Amino acid sequence: MARINLSIPDDLKESMDNLKDVNWSEVAREAFQTTVTIHSLRSSNMEQAGIERLRASKNSNEERQRAEGVKAGKDYALNHAEYDQLEAICEAIVRDGVTTSTPADQLRSLFNDPESRLPLLFDLFEAGDESDAFLEGFIEGCNEIYSQI
Numbered sequence: 087m088a089r090i091n092l093s094i095p096d097d098l099k100e101s102m103d104n105l106k107d108v109n110w111s112e113v114a115r116e117a118f119q120t121t122v123t124i125h126s127l128r129s130s131n132m133e134q135a136g137i138e139r140l141r142a143s144k145n146s147n148e149e150r151q152r153a154e155g156v157k158a159g160k161d162y163a164l165n166h167a168e169y170d171q172l173e174a175i176c177e178a179i180v181r182d183g184v185t186t187s188t189p190a191d192q193l194r195s196l197f198n199d200p201e202s203r204l205p206l207l208f209d210l211f212e213a214g215d216e217s218d219a220f221l222e223g224f225i226e227g228c229n230e231i232y233s234q235i
Contacts, residue, residue, distance in 0.1 A: 152223035159227020167228070169235070175225060176232040193221050
Protein backbone atom coordinates (compact mmCIF):
# COMPACT_ATOMS: atom_id res chain seq x y z
CA MET A 87 0.00 0.00 0.00
CA ALA A 88 1.32 3.44 -0.90
CA ARG A 89 2.03 6.09 1.72
CA ILE A 90 1.73 9.86 1.38
CA ASN A 91 2.61 12.81 3.59
CA LEU A 92 0.18 15.67 4.18
CA SER A 93 0.71 19.14 5.57
CA ILE A 94 -2.04 20.50 7.79
CA PRO A 95 -2.30 23.57 10.04
CA ASP A 96 -0.98 23.09 13.59
CA ASP A 97 -4.35 23.89 15.18
CA LEU A 98 -6.04 21.20 13.08
CA LYS A 99 -3.38 18.65 14.09
CA GLU A 100 -3.90 19.54 17.75
CA SER A 101 -7.66 19.03 17.41
CA MET A 102 -7.09 15.72 15.64
CA ASP A 103 -4.74 14.54 18.41
CA ASN A 104 -7.55 15.07 20.94
CA LEU A 105 -9.77 12.58 19.08
CA LYS A 106 -8.13 9.30 20.03
CA ASP A 107 -10.80 6.98 18.58
CA VAL A 108 -10.73 8.33 14.99
CA ASN A 109 -8.88 6.41 12.29
CA TRP A 110 -7.47 9.38 10.36
CA SER A 111 -6.06 7.18 7.61
CA GLU A 112 -9.57 5.87 6.92
CA VAL A 113 -11.02 9.39 6.99
CA ALA A 114 -8.41 10.51 4.46
CA ARG A 115 -8.91 7.42 2.26
CA GLU A 116 -12.67 8.04 2.14
CA ALA A 117 -12.15 11.71 1.23
CA PHE A 118 -9.61 10.81 -1.45
CA GLN A 119 -11.88 8.11 -2.87
CA THR A 120 -14.88 10.45 -2.98
CA THR A 121 -12.86 13.10 -4.81
CA VAL A 122 -11.42 10.59 -7.29
CA THR A 123 -14.91 9.17 -7.92
CA ILE A 124 -16.39 12.63 -8.48
CA HIS A 125 -13.65 13.65 -10.92
CA SER A 126 -13.89 10.33 -12.74
CA LEU A 127 -17.66 10.66 -13.09
CA ARG A 128 -17.41 14.28 -14.25
CA SER A 129 -15.51 13.17 -17.29
CA SER A 130 -18.18 10.60 -18.17
CA ASN A 131 -21.41 11.62 -16.46
CA MET A 132 -21.88 15.09 -15.00
CA GLU A 133 -25.17 14.29 -13.26
CA GLN A 134 -23.78 11.26 -11.42
CA ALA A 135 -20.76 13.31 -10.33
CA GLY A 136 -23.09 15.91 -8.82
CA ILE A 137 -25.06 13.23 -7.03
CA GLU A 138 -21.86 11.74 -5.59
CA ARG A 139 -20.75 15.18 -4.41
CA LEU A 140 -24.12 15.84 -2.77
CA ARG A 141 -24.16 12.38 -1.19
CA ALA A 142 -20.76 13.08 0.39
CA SER A 143 -22.02 16.46 1.60
CA LYS A 144 -25.16 14.85 3.05
CA ASN A 145 -23.13 12.26 4.94
CA SER A 146 -20.82 14.92 6.33
CA ASN A 147 -23.78 17.07 7.37
CA GLU A 148 -25.50 14.12 9.08
CA GLU A 149 -22.30 13.23 10.95
CA ARG A 150 -22.00 16.83 12.17
CA GLN A 151 -25.64 16.94 13.27
CA ARG A 152 -25.30 13.60 15.06
CA ALA A 153 -22.18 14.84 16.89
CA GLU A 154 -24.04 18.01 17.92
CA GLY A 155 -26.89 15.81 19.15
CA VAL A 156 -24.54 13.63 21.22
CA LYS A 157 -23.12 16.76 22.85
CA ALA A 158 -26.61 18.14 23.56
CA GLY A 159 -27.75 14.77 24.95
CA LYS A 160 -24.81 14.56 27.34
CA ASP A 161 -25.37 18.16 28.45
CA TYR A 162 -29.06 17.48 29.03
CA ALA A 163 -28.33 14.29 30.99
CA LEU A 164 -25.60 15.82 33.15
CA ASN A 165 -27.07 19.26 33.79
CA HIS A 166 -30.84 19.18 33.41
CA ALA A 167 -32.48 15.74 33.47
CA GLU A 168 -33.91 13.93 36.42
CA TYR A 169 -33.38 10.18 36.52
CA ASP A 170 -36.90 9.29 35.36
CA GLN A 171 -36.64 11.73 32.45
CA LEU A 172 -33.34 10.24 31.36
CA GLU A 173 -34.77 6.74 31.70
CA ALA A 174 -37.74 7.70 29.51
CA ILE A 175 -35.42 8.83 26.74
CA CYS A 176 -32.98 5.94 27.00
CA GLU A 177 -35.60 3.25 27.11
CA ALA A 178 -37.70 5.03 24.47
CA ILE A 179 -40.82 4.87 26.63
CA VAL A 180 -43.80 5.86 24.55
CA ARG A 181 -47.15 6.45 26.26
CA ASP A 182 -50.11 4.14 25.66
CA GLY A 183 -47.93 1.42 24.14
CA VAL A 184 -47.57 3.29 20.86
CA THR A 185 -44.36 2.38 19.07
CA THR A 186 -42.69 4.26 16.28
CA SER A 187 -40.21 3.29 13.60
CA THR A 188 -37.07 5.19 14.59
CA PRO A 189 -35.46 6.45 17.80
CA ALA A 190 -35.93 10.00 16.52
CA ASP A 191 -39.67 9.34 16.05
CA GLN A 192 -39.85 7.90 19.56
CA LEU A 193 -38.23 11.01 21.00
CA ARG A 194 -40.55 13.23 18.94
CA SER A 195 -43.55 11.39 20.39
CA LEU A 196 -42.24 12.23 23.86
CA PHE A 197 -41.82 15.88 22.78
CA ASN A 198 -45.39 16.01 21.56
CA ASP A 199 -46.95 14.40 24.64
CA PRO A 200 -48.07 17.20 26.98
CA GLU A 201 -48.16 14.69 29.87
CA SER A 202 -44.60 13.55 29.13
CA ARG A 203 -42.10 13.51 31.93
CA LEU A 204 -39.83 15.60 29.73
CA PRO A 205 -41.05 19.20 30.03
CA LEU A 206 -37.54 20.65 29.85
CA LEU A 207 -37.08 19.23 26.37
CA PHE A 208 -39.70 21.67 25.12
CA ASP A 209 -37.42 24.49 26.29
CA LEU A 210 -34.25 22.94 24.83
CA PHE A 211 -35.64 22.28 21.38
CA GLU A 212 -38.28 23.57 19.07
CA ALA A 213 -40.01 20.21 18.98
CA GLY A 214 -40.06 18.70 15.54
CA ASP A 215 -37.42 20.98 14.00
CA GLU A 216 -34.38 18.78 14.69
CA SER A 217 -33.09 16.31 12.14
CA ASP A 218 -33.22 12.57 12.74
CA ALA A 219 -29.41 12.55 12.94
CA PHE A 220 -29.43 15.19 15.71
CA LEU A 221 -32.15 13.42 17.69
CA GLU A 222 -30.49 10.03 17.35
CA GLY A 223 -27.24 11.63 18.52
CA PHE A 224 -29.13 13.22 21.43
CA ILE A 225 -30.42 9.79 22.48
CA GLU A 226 -26.90 8.36 22.08
CA GLY A 227 -25.47 11.10 24.31
CA CYS A 228 -28.14 10.48 26.94
CA ASN A 229 -27.47 6.75 26.75
CA GLU A 230 -23.74 7.26 27.27
CA ILE A 231 -24.47 8.99 30.57
CA TYR A 232 -27.38 6.72 31.57
CA SER A 233 -25.25 3.59 31.12
CA GLN A 234 -22.87 4.92 33.78
CA ILE A 235 -25.56 5.31 36.43
